[in-house]
Amino acid sequence: MSEKVVITGGGAIGCSIAYFLSQQKKAGREIVVIERDPAYQRASSALSASSIRQQFSTPICIQLSQFGYDFFRFCEEQKSTLGYGVDLVDCGYLFLGNSDQEAALRRRSELARSLGVKLAEYTVHELKERYPWLNADGLAYAVEGVGGEGWFDGYSVMQWFRKRAREAGVKFISGETIRYRTAGDRISHAELSDGQAIAGDVFVNAAGAWCAPLGSTVGVDLPVRPRRRSAFVVSSPTAIPDLPILIDTSGVYLRREQNHFLCLVSPSPEQDLDDLPLDANFAEFEEVIWPALAERIPAFEALRVEHTWAGYYEYNVVDHNGIVGQSGPENSFIAAGFSGHGMMHSPGVGRAMAELLTFGEYRTLDLSPLSPDRLMTGNLIVEEGVY
Numbered sequence: 131m132s133e134k135v136v137i138t139g140g141g142a143i144g145c146s147i148a149y150f151l152s153q154q155k156k157a158g159r160e161i162v163v164i165e166r167d168p169a170y171q172r173a174s175s176a177l178s179a180s181s182i183r184q185q186f187s188t189p190i191c192i193q194l195s196q197f198g199y200d201f202f203r204f205c206e207e208q209k210s211t212l213g214y215g216v217d218l219v220d221c222g223y224l225f226l227g228n229s230d231q232e233a234a235l236r237r238r239s240e241l242a243r244s245l246g247v248k249l250a251e252y253t254v255h256e257l258k259e260r261y262p263w264l265n266a267d268g269l270a271y272a273v274e275g276v277g278g279e280g281w282f283d284g285y286s287v288m289q290w291f292r293k294r295a296r297e298a299g300v301k302f303i304s305g306e307t308i309r310y311r312t313a314g315d316r317i318s319h320a321e322l323s324d325g326q327a328i329a330g331d332v333f334v335n336a337a338g339a340w341c342a343p344l345g346s347t348v349g350v351d352l353p354v355r356p357r358r359r360s361a362f363v364v365s366s367p368t369a370i371p372d373l374p375i376l377i378d379t380s381g382v383y384l385r386r387e388q389n390h391f392l393c394l395v396s397p398s399p400e401q402d403l404d405d406l407p408l409d410a411n412f413a414e415f416e417e418v419i420w421p422a423l424a425e426r427i428p429a430f431e432a433l434r435v436e437h438t439w440a441g442y443y444e445y446n447v448v449d450h451n452g453i454v455g456q457s458g459p460e461n462s463f464i465a466a467g468f469s470g471h472g473m474m475h476s477p478g479v480g481r482a483m484a485e486l487l488t489f490g491e492y493r494t495l496d497l498s499p500l501s502p503d504r505l506m507t508g509n510l511i512v513e514e515g516v517y
């Protein structure tokens with residue numbers, strides 16, 4: 131029987147779904163991805179910090195990261211055959227906590243351990259010995275991932291999925307889906323801004339930060355908003371070769387970026403407005419990042435900003451986690467709202483959505499906790515670890 135799957139959004143999530151669907155080689159199935167920005171100038175996947183961690187407050191995020199890491203390793207192993215990989219760099223996340231943050235971090239560590247994540251916990255004394263360049267004043271707890279964490283090239287991940295999907299016959303269309311057309315209880319077409327109407331049997335909304343306007347055309351209310359995150363690449367006269375990926379008590383994120391450093395911080399809730407222009411907000415660096423880093427790493431007093439950019443988190447304002455599954459018309463599916471962890475979770479989400487569309491159920495990792503129904507039933511999966 132023939133079947134056509136129409137995916138709107140060709141970022142890491144949409145391309146991963148297309149890739150995993152294509153690998154099932156289901157007879158008679160056609161897969162189409164509609165992407166309005168084929169140069170990926172505004173796609174979150176091209177503007178990401180692209181790191182992966184196992185330390186989350188919800189089990190589903192940990193399990194998605196475990197598969198994500200294994201998958202990125204697999205991509206690296208394929209490099210010699212394919213000629214391209216994802217540039218995975220192993221490096222643990224070091225979370226620093228003050229006395230107010232200690233209990234939540236310890237709970238998270240316990241959960242991670244119960245799921246097989248390897249961690250090193252430090253007393254303040256041990257931390258000073260391990261990282262003498264770090265000012266440990268005011269710290270009550272520190273924990274570092276040992277394996278399964280690091281960073282990768284986000285653009286390469288998206289292209290990896292895209293190339294492999296194309297090779298397997300997935301068709302990519304340049305265009306903007308402006309609405310879905312329905313016939314009875316089902317979506318029949320994706321209508322594009324150039325007047326084309328793409329007919330299909332199954333429709334997946336993987337439009338990232340912009341999924342809500344598309345969902346609303348079939349009455350699906352998605353609490354996902356484009357929230358700007360500014361990234362700063364800085365240089366320092368002092369090298370710190372053993373720098374882990376650091377999450378400071380202030381929420382500042384810091385990691386190595388070739389011979390420089392990459393840092394960012396989430397804005398305060400009052401300043402975290404929807405749809406702000408994609409210009410880096412320098413005030414975040416001046417007022418939050420720099421003072422926090424200069425205090426935590428005295429050698430960073432003399433930082434210099436080399437380069438900046440900004441991209442959108444596709445932020446789920448209700449519980450800060452992805453929304454994955456069927457919603458609205460019976461052939462309408464959604465995979466969006468990953469709130470700052472969509473790159474690392476893209477392999478697991480793609481595999482799961484392919485299972486759901488093919489078998490009507492999850493066969494490996496059960497993503498039903500991320501079902502859109504939870505937004506109605508109130509069974510929220512609140513992820514505390516969003517940076």
Ligand SMILES: Cc1cc2nc3c(=O)[nH]c(=O)nc-3n(C[C@H](O)[C@H](O)[C@H](O)COP(=O)(O)OP(=O)(O)OC[C@H]3O[C@@H](n4cnc5c(N)ncnc54)[C@H](O)[C@@H]3O)c2cc1C
Pocket residue numbers: 138139140141142143144164165166167170172173174175176177178179180181182305306307308336337338339340341344359360361394440441442443444465466467468469470471472473474475
């Ligand atoms: C600064 C920053 C740092 C980040 N750091 C990390 C990190 O360290 N680790 C991590 O895992 N994640 C991180 N993220 C989050 C991560 O980048 C996202 O979760 C992920 O890229 C989401 O992928 P996506 O495919 O859903 O969205 P996108 O990559 O945005 O793809 C959605 C695509 O849909 C297209 N589209 C939208 N509407 C339509 C339409 N109507 N018709 C056709 N096409 C449409 C868009 O053009 C876009 O290309 C970060 C994000 C930012 C901005």
